[in-house]
Amino acid sequence: xxxxxxxxxxxxxxxxxxxxxxxxxxxxxxxxxxxxxxxxxxxxxxxxxxxxxxxxxxxxxxxxxxxxxxxxxxxxxxxxxxxxxxxxxxxxxxxxxxxxxxxxxxxxxxxxxxxxxxxxxxxxxxxxxxxxxxxxxxxxxxxxxxxxxxxxxxxxxxxx
Amino acid sequence: xxxxxxxxxxxxxxxxxxxxxxxxxxxxxxxxxxxxxxxxxxxxxxxxxxxxxxxxxxxxxxxxxxxxxxxxxxxxxxxxxxxxxxxxxxxxxxxxxxxxxxxxxxxxxxxxxxxxxxxxxxxxxxxxxxxxxxxxxxxxxxxxxxxxxxxxxxxxxxxxxxxxxxxxxxxxxxxxxxxxxxxxxxxxxxxxxxxxxxxxxxxxxxxxxxxxxxxxxxxxxxx
Numbered sequence: 001x002x003x004x005x006x007x008x009x010x011x012x013x014x015x016x017x018x019x020x021x022x023x024x025x026x027x028x029x030x031x032x033x034x035x036x037x038x039x040x041x042x043x044x045x046x047x048x049x050x051x052x053x054x055x056x057x058x059x060x061x062x063x064x065x066x067x068x069x070x071x072x073x074x075x076x077x078x079x080x081x082x083x084x085x086x087x088x089x090x091x092x093x094x095x096x097x098x099x100x101x102x103x104x105x106x107x108x109x110x111x112x113x114x115x116x117x118x119x120x121x122x123x124x125x126x127x128x129x130x131x132x133x134x135x136x137x138x139x140x141x142x143x144x145x146x147x148x149x150x151x152x153x154x155x156x157x158x159x160x
Numbered sequence: 161x162x163x164x165x166x167x168x169x170x171x172x173x174x175x176x177x178x179x180x181x182x183x184x185x186x187x188x189x190x191x192x193x194x195x196x197x198x199x200x201x202x203x204x205x206x207x208x209x210x211x212x213x214x215x216x217x218x219x220x221x222x223x224x225x226x227x228x229x230x231x232x233x234x235x236x237x238x239x240x241x242x243x244x245x246x247x248x249x250x251x252x253x254x255x256x257x258x259x260x261x262x263x264x265x266x267x268x269x270x271x272x273x274x275x276x277x278x279x280x281x282x283x284x285x286x287x288x289x290x291x292x293x294x295x296x297x298x299x300x301x302x303x304x305x306x307x308x309x310x311x312x313x314x315x316x317x318x319x320x321x322x323x324x325x326x327x328x329x330x331x332x333x334x335x336x337x338x339x340x341x342x343x344x345x346x347x348x349x350x351x352x353x354x355x356x357x358x359x360x361x362x363x364x365x366x367x368x369x370x371x372x373x374x375x376x377x378x379x380x381x382x383x
Contacts, residue, residue, distance in 0.1 A: 011240075015240065017254075018250075018251055018254040018255055018258065019247070019250045019251055019254060020250075020254070021253075021254035021257055021258055022249065022250035022251055022252065022253035022254025022255070022257065022316075022319075023246075023249075023250040023253075023254070025253050025254065025257050025316050025320070026249055026250065026253050026320055029316070029317060029320055054355065055355075058355065062313035062314070062316065062317050063309075063313065065313065065316060065317070065320075066257075066309050066312060066313045066316070069254075069257055069316065073254070073258070108301065
């Protein structure tokens with residue numbers, strides 16, 4: 001997200017919103033199927049456990065997917081918009097986008113709820129970006145180039 | 161040991177062989193490079209030549225078409241460039257989900273505007289007092305958020321199933337064609353309504369096969 005180079009594993013901006021919507025939705029549906037499958041199985045009486053798991057998946061996995069998808073898609077939408085306005089890519093993009101996503105999703109709960117949710121989301125994304133930066137710095141430290149060892153036989157420069 | 165260039169020395173070593181080295185060193189400059197199979201010539205033992213060159217293996221074909229993103233036959237004629245199954249999955253699901261969300265939202269908007277809360281009649285004066293704006297807005301928003309995510313989620317699940325099955329069939333058959341698309345549409349429709357009885361399953365299978373056929377036709381029409 002905050003790499004200086006162009007990232008060729010992601011598509012350019014307006015179209016990537018669809019990609020993120022779909023990716024987040026698929027992640028939510030698959031994860032929700034596992035989660036609600038196990039939950040429905042455990043909460044059903046003996047003899048109806050498989051049908052219970054299936055109906056729990058049918059009823060709840062798409063909803064989880066929808067929640068994930070709307071979050072990811074809105075985040076991508078705001079990220080792209082902020083990129084277009086600020087014309088730079090750094091950690092503040094993600095934090096601002098998280099702020100707006102939190103606010104947008106809580107829009108029906110009133111002003112106070114919106115602000116709380118927006119700040120929570122911004123802090124969450126700030127932590128995420130911070131961890132990403134720390135990890136990046138650690139990787140750079142662990143793979144830093146080592147200087148060539150000086151040969152033992154004294155300094156013999158290439159002067160003829 | 162470099163095979164070209166030192167013809168005089170090698171002639172002494174392998175003078176008893178059936179093919180003389182002089183003949184080879186004469187012909188090598190004339191033979192064009194791709195047709196020369198060094199390991200077929202008995203003098204050059206592939207195991208004694210440079211091991212990293214891999215001369216004892218078969219011919220290796222290089223992928224010269226660097227513009228292509230996928231090696232599955234028949235790909236690359238979609239609307240968007242795709243890096244493989246994950247892009248297909250994300251874009252397909254995302255497009256269907258957002259489309260369903262938008263269509264369902266419009267339907268909900270219509271429903272909400274049709275079912276606005278009626279105004280109350282004042283019992284003393286008999287005047288009709290229209291419902292407050294907040295109540296009207298809430299009705300419309302409730303309808304939009306009821307129908308939008310419902311249709312969006314259904315469309316998204318269908319897209320997810322279709323793309324997973326389509327990519328699996330592509331990988332299994334090694335090509336990406338309309339037959340795969342139709343089959344995965346039918347399977348996705350069948351799985352989607354698999355708990356609602358045979359009739360609903362058949363109906364949904366038919367609808368999804370038709371939708372897949374329409375999608376294939378659309379792709380052909382724009383290409």
